[in-house]
Amino acid sequence: MSGLDWGVLVGTIAFIVLYGVWKTRKTQHMTGYLRADNTERWWMMGLSIMATQASAITFLSTPGQAFDDGMRFIQFYFGLPLAMVVLSITAIPIYYRLKVYTAYEYLESRFDLKTRSLAALLFLVQRGLSTGITIYAPAIILSAILGWNLTATILFIGVVVTFYTVVGGTKAVSQTQRLQMAVMLGGMLVAAVVVVRLLPDGVGFAEAMTVAGKAGKLNLVDLSFNPNDRYNLWSGLIGGFFLSLSYFGTDQSQVGRYLGGETIAQSRLGLLMNGLVKVPMQFLILLVGVLVFVFYQFYQPPLYFNQQHAANVLASAEAPAWQSLEAQSQEVFQQKKAASLAVVEAEQRGDEQAKEQAAQAMQQAEAQRKALRQEAQELVKKHNQGTDLKDTDYVFLTFVTQQLPQGLIGLLLAVVLCAAMGSTASAFNSLASTTVVDVYKRSLRKNASDDHYVAASRWFTVGWGAVSILFALFASQLENLIQAVNILGSLFYGTILGVFIAAFYFKRLAANAVFWAAVGTQFLIFLLYFTTNIAYLWYNLIGVVLVVGIGYGLRAVLPRQA
Structure with missing residues (x-):
């Protein structure tokens, strides 16, 4: 990397972190630390929601996914807009009426403490592990391509994010994510333009799309129904719908982003913005991957990108x-x-x-x-x-470092690191808030002062940061990383969503039946994963159906509750 690239990279990251710390330096109480004082506007929440989901894996792995498999991965997001509408109508009014800090508080008012604690525990396990992957993924790829020390890269990402999340809580996460999203979207637009300009004379965007189409890379929609196929219209609409319901409606890393809205209307608009913008954003990222594929039709690619x-x-x-x-x-x-x-x-x-x-x-x-x-x-x-690890995760950064001019390399690396920081900060904040609100304050230290719980939130942020960094340091390489994170989420989200669906819509189901149904469902989901070839998106629907179905079966045999 040139001195200009280092200047762009370090300057971008430093400005975003210092801006977030400065803007949130006076955050000292629980409402401000965990709900941003309910001052967030809809567009701020929309950007924060998108930045939370758009991890570094999105910008490293998704272009490689398109390079190798075309654009059919876009179908993964087809169920998301409808899920945003459903959550805006159902979940947001309930959370605001109860004035909760976490989604899992609602489960105790609807069921009991053990059901709330189970859902919180499943979230903590799933999010704690996946956060380690979101740190590890960019670190392993940056270290391989740029020669950076892997341990130092992991520590840099983890420590910097822990620092500003500890200082400012939810406010710091939101403030920094706005700038991070601007860098990420701007960087990918620049990348798309530059790829087209690097194509041979006489080959423009239209010709590039012709080549991509004839190579089978513009496979946006697959109408075939195959439960073993990860990406088709039906798995995207149905499985993706239930995954989005669970992720945006029950995962505290996302719920925490819109609980800080000024009003119900502002939070709804933030979610709907995500539903409208997310699919085009993913389309752009996949399109960059397809354009890189076309570029390598005319210029010799490496035999192996890693x-x-x-x-x-x-x-x-x-x-x-x-x-x-x-x-x-x-x-x-x-x-x-x-x-x-x-x-x-x-x-x-x-x-x-x-x-x-x-x-x-x-x-x-x-x-x-x-x-x-x-x-x-x-x-x-x-x-x-x-x-x-599939080397397609290395395709995009290999292209960036070998083909882009000085300055743009630093910008695109800043995109990757901003994405890593944004999603990791949301995860640390949500892990800490869930630990404090649903475990520490509810079951261990019930009557402490507001200052004590803010201090506890900061210490738990440090603790979860350390856990995630350690997991990243000792993680083994996985298959395509964007799929690895989605698989991990799908193994847990179906069960968690099933509990919330039972709470929202099945009023005859009581606490004991739902609790034991959730325990049994989680066991069955793991059993299906290890013994069948069912595509992982379907686990979200299967989890919901099992929780509700087993719950009604247990309702007939368990003692009735008031």
Whole structure:
């Protein structure tokens, strides 16, 4: 990295952190620390909600997902807008009427303490683990591509975020996330423009979309119904709807963002803004990945994007095999480049027959490239024991660091770090608030002063920051990281949402039945995950159905409650 890139990166991060600390330096009481004094406007909450969900994994892994699998991942978000409408009508009025600090307080008023504590515990486990991944993901990729020390990168992200979250609480999270979202969206727009400008002469945006379409990357909607397929219209609309209901309606990292609204109307508008803007934002990020794919149709890509893993193979006895794969890859690239140029020329001439013939040649070359990459990946696994991370997570940053001009590299790295900081800060804040409100204040220290609980919130923020950093330090590499986080969420969200659905809509279900139904459902979800191939989005719907169904079954045999 050049001095200019370092200046852009460090200056952006430093300004955002110092601004957030300065704006929230006087936050000293519980309402301000956990609910931002109910001063948040709708657009502030909308940006904060989006920044919480848009972790660094979104900007690292999603373009790689599009590079490898096309744009069908967008279907994951199709159920989100409808979920925002449902939550605006149902959940927000209840939370405001009860003046809760966390979503789980409501469960005690509807059921009992043990049901509230179970839901809070499931959230703490799920969010605590996934926060470790949100720190680990950018750190492992930045360290591999830029040569940064992995431990130092993890510590930097974790410690900086812990610092300003401890100082300002929810207000600090919201203040910094506004600036972080501006950097993230601006950076991705710049990336999209720059990719198009880097394409060969005569290849513009329209021609790039033609090449992408013929390569099967513009697969936005899949109408087939297959419960084992992670991304199709039905899994997105149904499974994605229930996942969004759970994430935005019962996960304190999101609920905490809109509990600080000035009014119910402001919080509703914040959620609806998320529903309207989130899908276009993800479309843009996926489009950048597709454009990077098109770029590498005309310029030689690495055989394997994780150069650190490739270096380990080259240092082994199988270096000749790797070099042979690289030579074959170069030959295939020349064929693919020629076919891609032929597609563009045929498109410009309006010659459909020639375009189809060139497209078939391009597809055949792409299939050969994927086969060579699969062979390379087998060599990588053999010489990088315990690391089976797909190298598509490295595609976007490899492009950024190798192709973008000075200054823009620093900006795009700032995008990644801002995303990591925004989502991690929300997680730390929500973990601390849930621990204090639902565990410490409710069951351990019931009658302490407001100052004591603010101090406890700060210490629990430090504690959860330390736990997440330790998990990130010892985490093993996973499959595509955007999927890893969503899988982890889906394993817990269905059960938690089932408890809330029972509370909102099934008034005949009492505490004991729902509590034991939730315990049984969580066990069954884990059993299904380890013994079947059901796509993870369906676990959200399955969890809801099991909690309600088992709850009604237990209602007939358990003692009746008042």
